[in-house]
Amino acid sequence: MPVKRTPPPRQLWRKAMEDAVVVPPLPRCDPAVDFYLANPPFFGSSAFEAKDAVKQLCGAGTSRWDPERKMWGTTNPAALHRLVHSGQWHPAGLQKHHYMQLLLELKARAKHAELVQAAKAAALKAKREREVEEKLKSDRAAERKRRAEEEAERKKEDARAAEVKRIRTQQEARLRANKEAEASTGVPLERTVGLVPTRAEVETCGELGFRKEAIAASATVTWLGLSDGTSLEGRLLRWIGVLEYAVRDANPAIFFDPQALAPLQRERVDQFVSEINAIA
Numbered sequence: 001m002p003v004k005r006t007p008p009p010r011q012l013w014r015k016a017m018e019d020a021v022v023v024p025p026l027p028r029c030d031p032a033v034d035f036y037l038a039n040p041p042f043f044g045s046s047a048f049e050a051k052d053a054v055k056q057l058c059g060a061g062t063s064r065w066d067p068e069r070k071m072w073g074t075t076n077p078a079a080l081h082r083l084v085h086s087g088q089w090h091p092a093g094l095q096k097h098h099y100m101q102l103l104l105e106l107k108a109r110a111k112h113a114e115l116v117q118a119a120k121a122a123a124l125k126a127k128r129e130r131e132v133e134e135k136l137k138s139d140r141a142a143e144r145k146r147r148a149e150e151e152a153e154r155k156k157e158d159a160r161a162a163e164v165k166r167i168r169t170q171q172e173a174r175l176r177a178n179k180e181a182e183a184s185t186g187v188p189l190e191r192t193v194g195l196v197p198t199r200a201e202v203e204t205c206g207e208l209g210f211r212k213e214a215i216a217a218s219a220t221v222t223w224l225g226l227s228d229g230t231s232l233e234g235r236l237l238r239w240i241g242v243l244e245y246a247v248r249d250a251n252p253a254i255f256f257d258p259q260a261l262a263p264l265q266r267e268r269v270d271q272f273v274s275e276i277n278a279i280a
Contacts (some may be wrong), residue, residue: 007017010073029105036091037105042080043092050088057089081106084217156255165247166239171229174198197231204234208240208269214277221279236276243268 032055036042041064045056054072055063062076071092071129074080083089084099174195199207205215215232227235244265254260 021274029108030098030101032094033105036094036098036102037077037109041072041075041081043069044083044089045092046089048086053086054083054089057086077106077110083091084241099154135139138225152252157248159248159255160245163241170234174201174231174234195229195231195234197233201233201237204237209277210236210275211277214279217279218276220278240269240272242265243272 031103042065051072056072056074057079058064059076059079062074062079064073064075065071067090072089074083080091081103084091084103090096091099094102108203134139177198211232215236218232218236219227224235224239230238246248247265247268248255248261251261
């Protein structure tokens with residue numbers, strides 16, 4: 001029969017190290033025993049009368065027969081332990097003083113295999129626990145981000161609603177003031193377009209730099225919106241409110257920072273005043 005090469009010793013230990021599984025090393029054993037165990041099937045000699053018992057001990061599906069050497073053998077280490085322990089079968093190539101060493105080595109390797117399996121199971125369990133923990137962290141972070149985005153959007157909506165309410169309240173107040181003034185004097189307040197402005201509106205437009213001629217000419221600027229229910233000055237100031245909010249909306253990083261927004265809003269208002277003054 002061809003001579004079988006002896007594989008590197010402790011293959012199971014080296015494979016465990018490659019898998020990064022921490023297991024204790026196997027103790028050194030007799031070279032003859034190590035060579036025998038490294039070259040399955042494990043053949044041995046036995047009496048002819050014991051052939052049936054030996055074959056049964058070799059195990060169903062793991063028993064092997066060598067017709068040249070007339071020997072029964074097995075590929076199962078557990079069956080090998082039973083064969084040696086029976087006393088009816090003797091491992092080929094080993095002396096009697098090797099038998100006890102062989103049994104001890106089989107027991108040690110079986111225990112070692114259990115340790116490797118347990119270490120692998122522990123490593124797999126730890127890996128799965130880490131994956132579950134990372135998944136939970138990721139889900140919590142995504143939930144926090146979603147809630148923050150919803151909260152920011154809610155604040156924007158509240159700000160828009162408050163701005164609309166402020167403008168509507170001002171318009172309603174001006175309309176009531178004009179009606180009260182007409183009722184008290186009995187003389188209709190005449191103006192071709194829009195209502196009579198309040199003193200505050202006139203002063204605010206003057207402070208912003210609107211010229212009186214430009215305010216009157218703004219009646220022809222359709223994109224400023226309807227003038228019903230408000231004065232021409234109120235119409236311009238309403239549009240300024242829209243522009244100021246547009247500046248806020250275009251700068252989400254400082255949306256809730258009035259001090260940071262003030263210079264940007266003032267620059268846009270000055271530009272709008274120049275545009276209106278230019279049409280007069």
